[in-house]
Amino acid sequence: MSDAVQPVVEISQGLNTLVAGLYAKSGAASFDLSCEQFTAILEEIATKYQPSGSVFDLRELYSSLRIEDLALARACANGHERAWEIFLTRFRAKLYDIAGYIAKESSAARELADGIYGDLYGTANRDGQRVSKLASYTGRGSLEGWLRTVMAQEFVNKYRRQRRLVSLDGEEEDGIQFAAKGTESSIEIDPRLESAIAEALAGLEDADRFVLSSYYLDRRTLAEIARTLCVHESTISRKLDKLAKSLRKHILNGLTQRGMSRRQAEEALDTDVRDLQVNIRKHLTQKTEVQPFPKKKDPMGDGSA
Amino acid sequence: MEDLPKLVRDRLAAPAPSDHPDADLLTAFSENALGPGERAEIVRHLAVCSFCREVNSLAQPEEEKALAVAVGMSAAPPLALARAPRRGFNLRWGALGAVAVIVAAATWSLRPSHKEVSALPPQEVSSAKGDRRLDELQLAQAKEEGSQLSHQKQMAAPKQSPTAGSSFKIVPKTAVVNPSREVASSSPVVTESGDRAVAPPSPVGEFDRTMAKAQTPAAPAPDRQPGAAIMGIAKTAQAGNEAPDVARQERPSQSEAKDKKTLAAAEVATGTGAGVALDSTLINSFMRWTLSDGKLRRSTDAGVNWEIVPIDQNSVFRALSVLGEELWVGGKNGVLYHSPDNGKHWVHVVPTAGEELLTEDIVRLEFADADHGKLITPHSEWTTENCGATWHRLQR
Numbered sequence: 001m002s003d004a005v006q007p008v009v010e011i012s013q014g015l016n017t018l019v020a021g022l023y024a025k026s027g028a029a030s031f032d033l034s035c036e037q038f039t040a041i042l043e044e045i046a047t048k049y050q051p052s053g054s055v056f057d058l059r060e061l062y063s064s065l066r067i068e069d070l071a072l073a074r075a076c077a078n079g080h081e082r083a084w085e086i087f088l089t090r091f092r093a094k095l096y097d098i099a100g101y102i103a104k105e106s107s108a109a110r111e112l113a114d115g116i117y118g119d120l121y122g123t124a125n126r127d128g129q130r131v132s133k134l135a136s137y138t139g140r141g142s143l144e145g146w147l148r149t150v151m152a153q154e155f156v157n158k159y160r161r162q163r164r165l166v167s168l169d170g171e172e173e174d175g176i177q178f179a180a181k182g183t184e185s186s187i188e189i190d191p192r193l194e195s196a197i198a199e200a201l202a203g204l205e206d207a208d209r210f211v212l213s214s215y216y217l218d219r220r221t222l223a224e225i226a227r228t229l230c231v232h233e234s235t236i237s238r239k240l241d242k243l244a245k246s247l248r249k250h251i252l253n254g255l256t257q258r259g260m261s262r263r264q265a266e267e268a269l270d271t272d273v274r275d276l277q278v279n280i281r282k283h284l285t286q287k288t289e290v291q292p293f294p295k296k297k298d299p300m301g302d303g304s305a
Numbered sequence: 306m307e308d309l310p311k312l313v314r315d316r317l318a319a320p321a322p323s324d325h326p327d328a329d330l331l332t333a334f335s336e337n338a339l340g341p342g343e344r345a346e347i348v349r350h351l352a353v354c355s356f357c358r359e360v361n362s363l364a365q366p367e368e369e370k371a372l373a374v375a376v377g378m379s380a381a382p383p384l385a386l387a388r389a390p391r392r393g394f395n396l397r398w399g400a401l402g403a404v405a406v407i408v409a410a411a412t413w414s415l416r417p418s419h420k421e422v423s424a425l426p427p428q429e430v431s432s433a434k435g436d437r438r439l440d441e442l443q444l445a446q447a448k449e450e451g452s453q454l455s456h457q458k459q460m461a462a463p464k465q466s467p468t469a470g471s472s473f474k475i476v477p478k479t480a481v482v483n484p485s486r487e488v489a490s491s492s493p494v495v496t497e498s499g500d501r502a503v504a505p506p507s508p509v510g511e512f513d514r515t516m517a518k519a520q521t522p523a524a525p526a527p528d529r530q531p532g533a534a535i536m537g538i539a540k541t542a543q544a545g546n547e548a549p550d551v552a553r554q555e556r557p558s559q560s561e562a563k564d565k566k567t568l569a570a571a572e573v574a575t576g577t578g579a580g581v582a583l584d585s586t587l588i589n590s591f592m593r594w595t596l597s598d599g600k601l602r603r604s605t606d607a608g609v610n611w612e613i614v615p616i617d618q619n620s621v622f623r624a625l626s627v628l629g630e631e632l633w634v635g636g637k638n639g640v641l642y643h644s645p646d647n648g649k650h651w652v653h654v655v656p657t658a659g660e661e662l663l664t665e666d667i668v669r670l671e672f673a674d675a676d677h678g679k680l681i682t683p684h685s686e687w688t689t690e691n692c693g694a695t696w697h698r699l700q701r
Contacts, residue, residue: 059674060340060673063673138329139329140330140332141331141332141334141336141338145332145335145336148363148365149328149332149360152359152361152362152363152364156360189312194316198316201313206345206348206349206352209317210348210352213352213353214358216317217317218355218358220358220362224362228365229348230593230607235608269312270310
């Protein structure tokens with residue numbers, strides 16, 4: 001190590017200066033949050049996101065926080081009246097707007113917003129103390145964005161919970177209550193095809209897999225995916241086309257390496273066994289047309305009749 | 306679009322992991338506020354977790370707000386900022402508007418002078434007339450010299466801006482410098498070219514004045530070249546009592562003023578100068594930086610198109626740090642460049658610790674603020690606390 005190494009104490013002092021500056025900037029003092037309390041909040045956030053981070057990392061983390069939103073949220077969690085007034089002024093109407101945007105239906109939206117509002121206020125008690133959901137906000141993103149995400153999580157959770165509880169009448173109406181058990185599990189797919197697909201998918205980069213999953217599984221639009229990845233939708237369009245072709249090529253190559261001919265590989269990839277099953281079922285359940293008149297037998301046996 | 310075989314789609318749907326990133330991280334991801342490492346982790350998770358993908362999709366703000374939130378603006382951005390996604394649309398109309406204003410200004414300037422001065426209170430008419438005579442004198446002088454640019458100056462010398470109510474306004478470069486009460490209360494306009502003028506009383510609406518005040522009150526950068534500005538950004542300086550003094554300081558001599566005016570007129574005429582007042586924050590919000598093939602690339606349209614930034618043709622860059630307008634880029638053999646103004650100017654930085662010169666490849670650059678940062682090489686870390694003026698070396 002060189003002799004020009006910066007003393008650790010000096011670096012820590014620099015961090016303290018930064019924290020003091022952030023405290024002043026956050027307006028935490030106006031919510032009766034002391035500098036010590038504010039520092040403790042920052043340390044809690046640092047422990048969560050940079051448990052073994054250097055002073056430099058901490059400096060970077062602290063500088064990136066939405067410090068005003070953080071002070072407001074934590075003051076609300078502490079039950080500060082003025083903070084709540086500000087919070088409600090800023091976000092009460094937005095909560096219902098966001099809920100409407102997420103739930104797409106007024107009663108469900110109201111229910112969602114009311115539920116979240118209760119969580120934010122802190123209806124749950126822990127050791128006799130009210131616990132507000134706002135206490136978990138860490139300022140990594142905007143408070144409005146956080147509220148959106150929390151509501152979206154709650155909505156998806158609720159939706160998934162409700163999907164497990166379906167009405168028997170509804171199932172009966174859908175004609176699936178007494179449906180025969182699926183036989184897909186009993187159908188075995190060529191292990192060479194399985195391994196070739198697994199190998200090709202494992203070779204995908206995370207962002208590529210995200211794009212494929214979003215488009216083909218979640219049915220997201222190009223614009224939505226592009227917005228998430230901060231690129232233009234034409235980029236996503238090109239990427240999808242390229243990925244689908246490349247994936248197909250890799251799987252076909254994998255199949256040929258596993259002993260299939262090119263034609264066999266293409267057939268194996270394009271033919272889904274479940275499609276076959278559906279076709280078989282379709283053919284089996286197809287009613288045989290009743291011929292109005294029985295065909296005459298060919299007396300000559302040469303097909304001339 | 307190429308379709309995926311059904312079997313591949315089925316295998317793509319991996320079982321969802323049990324651990325999910327918290328709402329804060331997902332929000333920060335949506336708002337593009339994560340570092341590259343954390344962002345990569347979230348993308349890795351989203352690639353296999355349909356639950357979080359769904360949450361992320363539902364938590365996206367509505368179309369119009371998306372970009373504004375992504376660049377870290379307030380929950381309720383001003384009207385002009387809320388229109389950020391339609392930047393191309395606005396700029397096209399802005400360019401059209403600028404042309405219309407130039408034509409209107411030319412027509413206006415040919416009208417009898419008493420109509421122009423009548424916009425001022427009676428007590429200011431005399432001083433305005435005096436300044437107008439000065440302008441006319443300069444114009445006549447320029448005409449005598451046969452300067453083509455002086456003609457452009459005349460074209461771009463509107464006394465009133467007809468753009469009231471629009472989201473941006475044309476800044477009259479040859480505006481009347483009037484030390485009267487009304488002028489003192491209006492904001493002096495400082496342009497990228499270093500020119501500074503006091504806007505005359507004009508029919509510009511209250512909204513425009515508010516927007517002008519809301520713009521960055523930073524001091525002008527006199528060394529900035531006019532051509533370096535993107536679509537010509539005009540900034541407002543400190544408004545208030547300084548205005549008359551500032552105006553006087555900015556008129557050291559007639560020839561200098563004339564040069565500035567003709568230059569500004571040329572900029573307005575070509576549409577590339579500091580004629581259109583746009584929010585620099587908005588422009589910067591569309592800037593993206595990346596490294597590719599050892600070159601620094603820049604996008605001025607939020608990543609749609611990319612261009613190579615020609616800092617040093619022979620250098621291979623491997624590390625980049627972007628913090629607001631502070632850019633650092635480093636690479637092979639310890640080459641390091643710094644730009645304090647969002648890439649307009651670059652300074653070659655040679656990190657030295659004592660007598661030791663950095664010659665190793667820079668593989669990572671991390672800056673927490675304008676002054677404090679570190680660069681990482683395969684065998685050492687170098688830190689600075691004064692914007693790269695001095696460095697301390699730490700053995701890894």
